[in-house]
Amino acid sequence: MLNTANITRERLGAEGLEWDNELSSHSAAFAAARDALLSRTDDESAMLGWVGLPEDAAMLAAAQKLAAQYAGKFDDLIVLGIGGSSLGGLAIITALQHPYRALQGKSGHGMRVHFVENVDGDSISALLEVLDPKRTLVNVISKSGTTTETMSAYLICKAWLEASVGANWSEQIVATTDPVKGVLRPMVAQYGFSALSVPPSVGGRFSVFSSVGTLPALLAGVDVAALLRGASRANQEFKTQSLSDNAAMQFALANILYAARGKNIVVLMPYSTRARFIADWFAQLWAESLGKIHRDGHRTGTTPVKAVGATDQHSVVQLFMEGPNDKLIAFVRFEAAGKETLIPNSEPTQPDMNYLANKSFQTLLNAEQAATANALRTMEKPNLTFALEALTAENLGWLMQTLMLSTAIVGEIWGIDAFNQPGVELGKKFTYALMGRPGFEDERKRLEAEGVTG
């Protein structure tokens, strides 16, 4: 449920939105944009295959079957992936697995999952130093198989496994990649890796409900069926509700209206330590989808800022309150805790603390969220809140699909391609040039002329 109370106030003055009027006046345009998106889901080149993933029972079954084969055989899972190949799984597993799974050792529920999402040799070598190669499964995730970072990490993991288990090393690799194309797919045939496919019509940052996200989540012990059920609920709402009822479209509308009023920043601030990486996952989704050069030449996109409540009330909220009015702030709150935990009443000599006695932590956390949202409103800082009953797999699935649908609608209304990322190509070419890859000699000369050598 999206609570937009704090963006509707007349007191916003010159910048103020009459939210009910906005809903009425944009209703037809949003329905048309929604219908246009949905009409293209069967067109592979439209890259909208992600919309139907929550209802793709065959894809889930394939991941479940593979996960079942590994149950009990491994203690640790290394996920080699970057960007869309890691952030969704990381967000889900952090939210739904035991928050200190690493400290439970081998006895906890689900594998311990380690995301290698950087070419940081100190970090990778430290991980391989502490894991047991005989009890570790490696899931290498790259749709194209050409991701330099992922393939570099694959090479070192392969060598590490081979040194320990010899010729059977390939039994400890699962590849998640394009069904036909790319560099990883021929390795699957060559080495006999287990493999799952990423549908060609699903881009990385929209792939969380494909095997990219579901296999690591299953191995971590997450209820993936419930996750997809929630995502499917978001789909149903999107397909059947009008703008005045639909969270995905309303979130898109709020962003579009405030972006047009010069607010170039959108903050996502879940009030939950476990849900914190939802903000990281959203940052990629939003930034890479909407940060574009429009065909008319103007530059689109607002900058996502990650925050966590209540923690960041002691960090960025001072700026949100008193600084420039340049952002829309989106909160996520969960009404109930997973397990109610009370604040003990054990400092009788400190009567100033009595007000906390026997209240639940979740009550305090939610009071802080409501207090912050309303303090921001008094400063005319627009904000809205995704209010969910609890942090469950189903609600998380709903939230993530809702945010993907929102992102797609914004792209549709802005008239940009939300599913490509042409802006990162030059950086890749420059990297190849600096690494001496054949074919990039022109770029190398160009960099050398600027005095850049590595």
Add this chain to the structure above:
Amino acid sequence: MLNTANITRERLGAEGLEWDNELSSHSAAFAAARDALLSRTDDESAMLGWVGLPEDAAMLAAAQKLAAQYAGKFDDLIVLGIGGSSLGGLAIITALQHPYRALQGKSGHGMRVHFVENVDGDSISALLEVLDPKRTLVNVISKSGTTTETMSAYLICKAWLEASVGANWSEQIVATTDPVKGVLRPMVAQYGFSALSVPPSVGGRFSVFSSVGTLPALLAGVDVAALLRGASRANQEFKTQSLSDNAAMQFALANILYAARGKNIVVLMPYSTRARFIADWFAQLWAESLGKIHRDGHRTGTTPVKAVGATDQHSVVQLFMEGPNDKLIAFVRFEAAGKETLIPNSEPTQPDMNYLANKSFQTLLNAEQAATANALRTMEKPNLTFALEALTAENLGWLMQTLMLSTAIVGEIWGIDAFNQPGVELGKKFTYALMGRPGFEDERKRLEAEGVTG
């Protein structure tokens, strides 16, 4: 060392800076601002006590003495703190301890450190469930002792310890707080806690080199003397160098100039997994210090955005490249890895990958940083780079003190108080009101009138 090559280009056109000219024309103003700041360091009310912390041998000795007492007695350290009471320690320990210390179990070097920086009951109860209360030390850090989040967490940790070790529970608590005032200080006397002081002239977000940051770092096995040596080097440079040579002042100048040109976002993007929380620590430092209402009524501050390279090249860099030209991007790179790790050459059937063979991960990581910085330059996106020889305690200390000095200089030149945080008071009052604390009935009525009850 600050590499400002990518902000000096004439090709920036209308927005372009002639950096050498800017250095000349601002040199006197920066020297004056620097001298004004330094002239107030002995004035306790100026809140500049943090400047001298790196040279405060007595404060370090007190923390070292206490840390030595605990050596071998505990496996785990829980740090209860939020904002400035946690982010500095978190950044340092994540950067300098073994990156997978939790997976090493009790046998690793230094205690395993767990930062409880939120009132998230699910997260706190999960932590207490997996730790051994007989082998866990709790460091409660709150300068005022009135921080609701920290004191709530203290209450539950106290009950947890007491249930296990009985009357000796207080021997497992160290309080880091004001030397005289506040709620925690009388508990020190009452229960006999070990205690360290936060100097009254040091605010939370500038407290990393006080006992707030040094005790957890020492217990984690960090070379804190080297850390402070690096911070002291930053001080010496700041005191003796002119703008044309000084990294702290140049970083301040770049921010001031681009903020004046409407760039309301500053990105800090370390190319290092281990150094990632430096960006979180910086976000608080920058946002809470500079997000202010100026006495003339205008609102100051730019919004810090956290990123990690190379990881976020697959996330936000598309937006940085093609999106609006609304940010200054600051990279941090380390020329050498802690331990050189080579990419094995083991896919002979994939000649496309040969260019990676036997190159080091750090070479690739730094090529990606240089590539990204220069790709951004071609899009006229201003960026600069802190280039350090390696991620060592000394260099980290230098970087953090440099960033604190930069922040202070920006506040000084903007004419704001960089050391208070008045904007968070209303949110605190609203929280108290929603939690039923006596004395906040007016705020409660005000919220109820808006339909807000918790």
